[in-house]
Amino acid sequence: MVFSNILETIGKTPLVRLNKVVSHIPATVYAKIEAFNPGLSAxxxxxxxxxxxxxxxxxxxxxxxxxxxxxxxxxxxxxxxxxxxxxxxxxxxxxxxxxxxxxxxxxxxxxxxxxxxxxxxxxxxxxxxxxxxxxxxxxxxxxVNQNFNPENGEAHYLSTGPEIWEQTQGRVTWIIGSASTGGTLCGSARYLREQNPDIRVVAVDAYGSVLKKYHETGVYDEQEVYPYRIEGTGKNIIPANVDFEMINRFVKVTDQDSAIKARAIARTEGILAGYSSGATLQCLEQIKHELTEQDVVVLIFADHGCKYVSKVFNDEWMQAQGFLDTEVPVMADLPGVGV
Ligand SMILES: Cc1ncc(COP(=O)(O)O)c(C=O)c1O
The missing domain is CATH 3.40.50.1100 (Rossmann fold)
Known part of the structure; x- marks a missing residue:
């Protein structure tokens, strides 16, 4: 296929079944791999x-x-x-x-x-x-003002949502994605809910973000805001593109769990996905008891893991955050490399 410029290659990203990393979860789980976009993200x-x-x-x-x-x-x-x-x-x-x-x-x-x-x-x-x-x-x-520009959500309403519907042949029952501006999840969900109003929509939030509490109480609580590590998940403002009516609920995940899950996705599924993709898998883990074998879950993997090689995929960084239990082996500790 030939394109007249790189922009024509945006969208139509693959939906890929996850296997080993979700083998204990009673549902069919797919990842929408947005890293296939030319800029490596949604x-x-x-x-x-x-x-x-x-x-x-x-x-x-x-x-x-x-x-x-x-x-x-x-x-x-x-x-x-x-x-x-x-x-x-x-x-x-x-x-x-x-x-x-x-x-x-x-x-x-x-x-x-x-x-x-x-x-x-x-x-x-x-x-x-x-x-x-x-x-x-x-x-x-x-x-551009991506947090408040309605064309953000609209882009996903017009492309990501229809793609997920077609790729699952209308069988999708849950969609899980990180919410930051809210455009990806809420725009996609709006289209999907028009096809099937029963689809459950779960937004992943970070500890240090105001979104979950705002959804549950209508209160913007400044006390909820503190620094955290996951990128592209959660907010310290309430963006207009977070359509709270579209979201069944928010689930908070930790920086550590999300990082460990991103590493697991790479090592078990061969998909080098970003930090927030790890967060969506962690969210699935936390809600797995609500799923049945009939469920078809779509996780939005928003970007590529190559953007985090100096962080999540770097043992020293993980260790410095206290995210890895074990010491990183030095050369001399590796089998067959003794000094
Ligand atoms: C890596 C990553 N994941 C997820 C998101 C969330 O997408 P949205 O802003 O559409 O809610 C973003 C957005 O900043 C992101 O950069």
């Missing part, structure tokens, strides 16, 4: 859709600048779209971003503005406020 879908919608509405003109606050994946996808379409791309990120992701953004030609992680969302230094301000300061800039 965010390619929204980047292309949001930019093309802005073009159609005249909000983004030739020679313009695209600005957003992004934990990395959306930024990479925006930079990719900008490279093809000839826009300048300015991204604000928090200091939590991995070195790998930062270098990837720069490789794609994005201008990256590093912002402190531990400031309140309405602080002028926060990556949200900095992006908003930059979009006012730069002439011809378009602030």
């Amino acid at each position: 965010k390619d879908r929204i980047a292309l859709h949001m930019i093309e919608r802005a073009e159609r509405l005249g909000k983004l003109k030739p020679g313009g600048t695209v600005v957003d606050a992004t934990s990395g994946n959306t930024g990479f996808s925006l930079a990719m779209v900008c490279a093809i379409k000839g826009y300048r791309c300015v991204l604000t990120v928090t200091s939590k971003i991995s070195e790998d992701k930062l270098n990837n953004l720069r490789a794609m030609g994005a201008e990256v503005v590093l912002c402190p992680q531990d400031v309140k969302p309405d602080d002028p230094r926060s990556y949200y406020r900095r992006a908003e301000q930059l979009s006012k300061d730069i002439p011809g800039a378009y602030y």
Whole structure:
């Protein structure tokens, strides 16, 4: 198959059955492998859709600048779209971003503005406020605003949801995905629920995020916010793209469990998926008692594990977090390498 540019390869990602890693779970479990997108994550879908919608509405003109606050994946996808379409791309990120992701953004030609992680969302230094301000300061800039831009969820309503429905031939009964902006899970779920209102939708949240408590109580509790490691799961604001009505419930998972699951996916299924993919598998583990053999579960594996080789897939990093029980063997400890 031949494409006229890389953007035409976005979407139509495979749905792959998980086997050994879920052999103790009484359901058929599939992973929607979004790493097959050219930018290695689900965010390619929204980047292309949001930019093309802005073009159609005249909000983004030739020679313009695209600005957003992004934990990395959306930024990479925006930079990719900008490279093809000839826009300048300015991204604000928090200091939590991995070195790998930062270098990837720069490789794609994005201008990256590093912002402190531990400031309140309405602080002028926060990556949200900095992006908003930059979009006012730069002439011809378009602030994508992925958290509040309805085209984020719409992109998944138009593509990811229909793909899952077709790939499961309408047999899907559960969908589980990390919620950050909420676009991936809620947009997909909206389409799927229109086909079958009984589909259960579970959002994965992190300890250190406000989303679960807000869903359960309607209260934005600042006390829920503290630093955590999983990227692309949870939030310290309430994004408009989290459609709370679409979600049956939120399940919190720990940084450690999610990291260990991401490693297990690689070693048992041969799928190098990202940290939040480990979080979705951990969520499945925590709700497995609710499943039956008739259930067909789709986990959204949002990005590629190569983005975390210096973190989750690095033994020293895991050890430094206290996530690995055993000492990392040094060369001399390995069988047959004694000194
Ligand atoms: C790795 C990863 N997983 C999951 C998500 C969650 O997707 P969404 O923002 O659509 O809720 C994101 C988004 O930031 C992400 O980067």
